[in-house]
Amino acid sequence: MFTGIVTAQGTIREARQSGDLRAVIACPFDPAGIAMGASIACSGVCLTVVDKGGIAGDAWFAVDISAESVARTVPGRWEEGRRLNLEPALRLGDELGGHIVTGHVDGVGTVARVEPVGDSLRFTIAAPRELAPYLAPKGSITLDGVSLTVNEVADEADGTCRFTLNIIPHTAEVTTIGTLREGDGVNLEIDVLARYLQRIQSLRS
Template identity: 80%
Template structure:
């Protein structure tokens, strides 16, 4: 489990195909704090550490990324030089600063519009049809591993929807959200509570 509070930005140092895709991600962690077999959310994707090394502040860890994961996440995300939002798994007693995040990407959205509003930026993101029922104003959404609050939802004629977010300067600075541009893809994970409520409602119907 995660909270959607990104603790660092990593960089894909190497990515090579050998059965599954194996990626090495450079990060500012202490390698002694990264356990083999531990889970780390990488831009919203829960991945298992299979190797680690480096020095404190200049560490790296390796993960294997399955074809299923690649198909369900933003195309071209796992390439050398790509910036990745990182969050280690939640530990008992840690502060739940965002919301409950599983690290299972539900779909890919697309940035439709970015508009400055004061010091912040207003993002409009298009979500696919299958995710539209799970999005609601003031509800939670995970975008590239970042816990955010939905400001508004606008349903589209094709069944998809557009939702808006307010990105404050701090969020833009400490995550990759600040580098996004119109047309970019983003990994989306809906609120786990919304998933269960939708399932319950469907069974009752």
């Protein structure tokens, strides 16, 4: 379980296919604090640490990424050199600063527009049809592992939707969101509460 509050950025140092995809991710963590078998959210994907090394501030950890995870996330996301948002799993007693995040990507969205608004950036994200019913103004969404609040939602005739987000300078700086450009893909996880509410509503109907 995670909160969508990114604590660091990492870089894929190595990616090789042998059965599952094995990725080695460089990060500024202390390897002594990374447990074997621990869960780390990598740009919104919950992955298990299978190896680690380095020193404090210049560490690395390895994860195995299944074909299912690769297929459900942004194409090209697991290539060498790609930057990732990192968040270790929530521990008992930690502050729940964002919202409850499972680390299971529900779909891939596309950055449709980026425009400055004051010191912040206003992002418009195009979401696929299957996620549209779960998005609501002032609701929560996880974008590349970052907990964000939906500003507005506009439904399209084909069943898809577009929603807007306000990205403050701090978020743009400490996450990979500040590097996103129009046309880029993003991993999306809907609010787990919205998922259950939609299920309840469908059964009542």
